[in-house]
Amino acid sequence: NTLVTTKKLRKSYGHGDNKVEVLHDIDLTIQEGEFLALAGPSGSGKSTLLTLIGGLNRPDSGDLIIDGIDLYRLPGEQRADFRREYIGFVFQQFHLMPYLTALENVMLPLAVTAVPAREQRRRAQELLEQMGLSGRERHLPGQLSGGEQERVAIARALINKPALILADEPTGALDSQTGEQIMDLFGQLNRSGMTIVMVTHNPDHLNHASRIIHMKDGRLR
């Protein structure tokens, strides 16, 4: 089944004489269960495409269809609701809240939902356990290693049971051994059925993907 379709997505930054087109008519389909890696040099448009697929940005033109919904034709509030329900994001810099514990960070996306508090806690605990972080529930991010923080961020991305995980250089801030462990974790998630799109410029990490797309100058190659 097709989960994501982009149709002639185009994106530029700036205005007038400073306008730079960074994505040119991107046509891409992503199937359920794929682990897609977006590779290519810095500045080729990988992150921009990922944020567009995640509904976090706005294309100049073109369409993004996820599970039959044309996302950029939804009003902003509905698009945000859709994003919360369908998509989990993992960033290079973790973006954890420094004054919340690991458990609280993982529960955070559920704060705005009707999921009962007990169920929020239960799910967060289960995910932390699945990420190998049992016993770390009450630690603050600053008390955790980089790899542990990344795993908290992955647990947080999974808590809404999203259909799609988007990861932007998830190993970029980690040493190579820790990065490899995180990639193994993404591989396991994918084998359990999760659809993943990952931006990376680390060639060592491409072997975990089921498909690799190379980008250059705002185009797929």
Ligand code: ADP
């Ligand atoms: P990559 O992820 O492949 O490094 P990016 O999508 O981050 O590429 O960037 C593509 C191009 O768009 C680069 O030239 C970058 O400088 C530019 N760019 C990205 N984000 C912005 C922004 N918010 N404003 C202006 N230019 C941007």
Ligand code: ADP
């Ligand atoms: P990466 O390529 O690792 O994703 P970047 O350093 O390209 O990260 O971008 C980091 C942030 O800065 C992103 O939010 C991106 O949109 C923004 N950005 C990148 N290039 C520019 C630019 N030329 N002008 C303004 N913002 C930019």
